[in-house]
Amino acid sequence: MRRFALSFMLAVFAAGPAAAEQDLLLGADMSSPAMTKAEMSRADVEAMIQDANGKPIDLHDKALSGLDLSGLNLRGVNLRTARLNKANLRGADLSGANLEQAWLLKADLSGAKLADAKMFGITARDANLSEADLSRSMPIGDFKGASMSGATLVDLKGGADIKNQSMGLMRAVFTSVNLSGANLRGGNLGRSRLEYANLKDADLTGVVLMGSDLSGANLTGATVTGADFKNVDVSGARLINLKGQSEAKDWAERVNIDRAVTQASN
Structure with a gap:
């Protein structure tokens, strides 16, 4: 599983837009x-927590789907490469958790x-x-179709690492993600994929969006004060009905401006 998780991650983020359109989960x-x-x-997990006396437990590479x-x-739990597909983690405290290359379909x-939380290479579709x-999490992974409505993503680190050219395309994939009403203040989503994302009424104050793909996204009523649109x-x-549009950075440097929808249809 580790070998597949790594190869899948590299394929999603390094193969380019054309390959990313394919359903790589078929692999x-x-x-x-x-x-x-x-x-x-x-009960097994609860016992591990009790025995750990407040220290983070290690569940890396475990099969935990449906649990x-x-x-x-x-x-602080170590869930690196763990499989948690359809798991119920509602209201759980995963602060500082290692979810790198984990599966949370x-x-x-x-x-x-x-x-x-560390989420490098995570697969959390839907x-x-x-x-x-x-x-402050690092959602460098595939969240296609996920719901993050009302979520708090302040200072998240989802942008591509342009300083490391070999890792330059590693980025957040938020294609078709529901981010309505989400708080993304101060976050980095540079060069991320946000096609058809629902950002209605989201707070994008100070968010780095430089080079990202927002084609087909819905930003109706969103706050864009200080957001970077280069x-x-x-x-x-x-x-x-954007709020703070006059204070957005590089607003004139958007791509395909003539194809954007700027007025509500009657």
Whole structure:
């Protein structure tokens, strides 16, 4: 599983836009027990937490899919390469957790605490992260179709690392993600993929969007004060009733401005 997780991650982020449109999940046997079953019970995890006496527990590479871990204190837990597909983590405390290369397809993390979490190479398509706290987290992974409505993503670090050319395309994939009403103040989403994302009424104050793809996204009513729009693709994006537009950075440097929707249809 580790070898596949690494190869999948590299394929998603380094193969380029054309390959990213393919369903790369077909490379894994999603019906296998390793991806659909749990090798531990909730009681087993609770026992580990109790025995750890407040120290982070280690669940790396574990099969935990479908497991109910809701409300548990999992601060700092090591879940690197773990499989948590359709797991229930509602309201769990995962602050500072290591979720690198973890699988969370259709997992429920609504209301969960994920501040400072490491998510490099995570696969969380169609996951529910509504009202979750992802402040200062590093969501360099695939969240396509996920819900982050009302989530807190203050100071998140989802932008591509342009200082390291070999890793330059490693970025957040928020394609078709529901970010309505989300707080992204001060976050970095430079060169990220936000096609068809729902950013209605979201707070984008001071967000770095430089070079990102917002084509088809809905920003109706969003706050864009101080947000950096240099080289942002806004083809088909709904830029209606924006707050703080006059204070957005490099507003004139957007790409495909003539294709953006700036007025509500009658």
